Amino acid sequence: MKYLEEYRSPAKTQALLREISSLITKPWVIMEICGGQTHAFLRHGLDALLPPQIELVHGPGCPVCVTPLEQIDKAIAIASRPEVIFTSYGDMLRVPGSTKDLFAVRADGGDVRVIWSPLEAVQLAEANPDKEVVFFAIGFETTAPANAMAALHARQKRLRNFSLLVAQVRVPPALEAILSSVGNRTQAFLAAGHVCAVMGFHEYLPLAKKYQAPIVVTGFEPVDLLNGLYAAVRQLEQGRCEVENQYQRMVTLTGNEAAQRSIAAVFQPVDRKWRGIGVIPQSGWGLRPEFADFDAELKFEVNTMTAPESPLCIAGEILQGKKKTSQCPAFRKQCTPQTPLGAPMVSAEGACAAYYTYQEFRHD
Template identity: 60%
Template sequence: MKYIDEFQDPELARRLLDDIHSTVTRPWALMEVCGGQTHTIIRHGIDQLLPEQVELIHGPGCPVCVTPLEVIDKALEIASRPEVIFCSFGDMLRVPGTGRDLFQVRSEGGDVRVVYSPLDALRIARQNPDREVVFFGIGFETTAPPNAMTVHQARRLGIPNFSLLVSHVRVPPAIEAIMSAPNCRVQAFLAAGHVCSVMGVGEYPELAERFRVPIVVTGFEPLDILEGVRRTVLQLERGEHTVDNAYARAVRPEGNPAAQAMLEDVFEVTDRAWRGIGVIPDSGWRLSPKYRDHDAEYRFSVDGIQTREPAECRSGEVLQGMLKPHECEAFGTVCTPRTPLGATMVSSEGACAAYYLYRRLDITTAAREASPVV
């Protein structure tokens, strides 16, 4: 299959690994800012095949994981109302709020439905004009354009019973927050290729220059990750700090202008809380005043909700790259995919879920000389 098998070739992986081993001369810490990349790294054992001097730090790149507890509780409150049909992607249903999740709301009689597109929720709204239909819109710049387009369509078609519960976040302000932290160890970033396919790379050169860190736009297959690491290490060893697009087959420097225009029309930039991290200025979107009638928070007045994170959950430290999942005392014991304490154990892109799924109950350096598992 084009662009799949070619990027899982064991021999090419070995060549890239040999190149990285021959290039690195001192320790470097790289952060990948995408949960999909994290799963590729752990699934294929890439972190264990790299030189010991190269550490991969898992960043806050899982959209489900960074959705704040307050927004989850707002979703639970809205979904519990009898007049509401609450629509969401499936991975949000098991994310724990304060005391329960959307699955429990559904078991208690709430009309909670899994959809595969925000347009599915819009169709449900047209079919049920006597019900309020809410779509849970979360994620990074990748999922924001289709959600924006759906709100635009609802307004254009005159579908008044459709609204969006928004929790969209933006990557560049998160990078700035990470680099501004006093205990930051990150020396370079593997940027998320799908985000850059929408937004382009224009926001990254200023960050690379200000913090003197290489930023390499990277894809999601094993060879994509290894090539991203190779280019990053090469810059670090040379003392360079530029933006490098290693995912040119999908990312243009200008991104997708049509998607950006839709975002600018429907959303406006706002401060946004990230679960386990806190509020990052200008790091999110909310619906602009033009589309206020389709804003579920405004429509249902879900303000003043008090939240409480489980004391034993350290997912916030995992999301900030301060802690590896297996280093948390609750990992694999009281916190498992069946009994998750935090979203990082629930989401298909969560770092804790990746470590659990691929049996990383303990990190070892064994098999560094083995062939890459691809």
């Protein structure tokens, strides 16, 4: 497969590992922001091949993991209604809410369907005028354009029986929250290439400058990640803090402006709660007032639901890179992908699930 195999080349990987080793002189803490990057590091066994001076910490970039408990509870409440066809990307079905997950709603007779594209949900609404079709619009900037398109299509078709339960999140405010938090250890970041393919990387320029942290945009293959680490280590060693774009085959400074226009037409920045972390100002997208008719929270009156999360949970610290999966006493014991206690164990891209799937318990 072109654009894939060459970025998994064992020869290039080995060469880059040697180059990083000869460049590095002291320990550095580097965060890969996106769960896709975490997954790739562990799936290829790449993390264990890195020079010992590099400490990788896993960032909050898994949309399944950061969706707060109360949003899951809202989804479950809506999906349990007899008139509702609840549609979602597959991963979300397994995320535990306060009492159950969406799989259990389905087993209890709820009409919960996995879809591959949000436009399928719009088609379902057209085909089922006597039903209420709800789409769980979650994700980072990557899913936002397609999710926005669903709302635009529904409005164009004047559908009255379609709505979105929105839990859309944005990377830059989360990055700033990590950088400005007390006890932050991360010195450089690998930014997620697909997010930047949509948004560009201009939003990171002021962050790198303000917090004196190198940020390198990377892809998701071993050669991409190592190129990104090489660039980050080089900046750290040289005392620079710039934004570099390793993923030039996909990412430009300004990103995909057509996609950004559809996001802006439907969504506006709002404060959003992140699972395990709390509310981060302006870190999400909510529906603009003119799309209020498509807001499932208003339609089904679940907008005031809240769910307390345990203050003892270390998922938040894991997602901010302050603690490692291995420091959780429940990891691999009570908490497994079959019985996830916390969200990072649910999605294949969650940090805990990635460790569970690919590694022995070797980090303690």
